[in-house]
Amino acid sequence: MPETAITVQILDFGLSGSTYDGLEPTYGAIDEANGNKAKHSGRLFFHVKNADGANPYTVTVKSQRKCDQGHQHDVATAIPASEERMIPAGLAAEFKDTNGDVLLAYSASAQGQLTIAAIQLAEDGR
8 A cells, every 4th residue: 555645834934023933843644654755846844753652663764776886775863752853854865765754664563653743844935
C-alpha cells in the first residue's frame, strides 16, 4: 500500500500589524504500517512528538539515490520517551522520489505514540 500523505504547512513571514503571526502547527498520527510522505521543497522539516512516557521510537527518512560519495543511506532519528524532535527532510537530490516526495518509515509499535507535522520554511521574506 502506498505511503500516507502529510499536508505540508508553510512557516511564512505573515504579519499582523508589526508582529509576526508565526505558525501553530497541526499534528497528525503517523502511518506505521505504510509510512508517510510529504512534498519535498528543499526547505522541509518534520516536527515529531512522542507521547509514550516509557519507550523511544525511530523515524527514518528514506534515501532515494546515492550521495555524492557514492553511497545510499537512510537517515534515522531517535525520538526519546516523552520528547520531540525536529527532523530535516534531507537534501532534495538524495531524498526526493520521482513524484517529488520524501518518504518516512517508523520503528515498530510507534502507531498511536508518535504525531507529526511537516513544515516548510517560506521561500521569500516579508
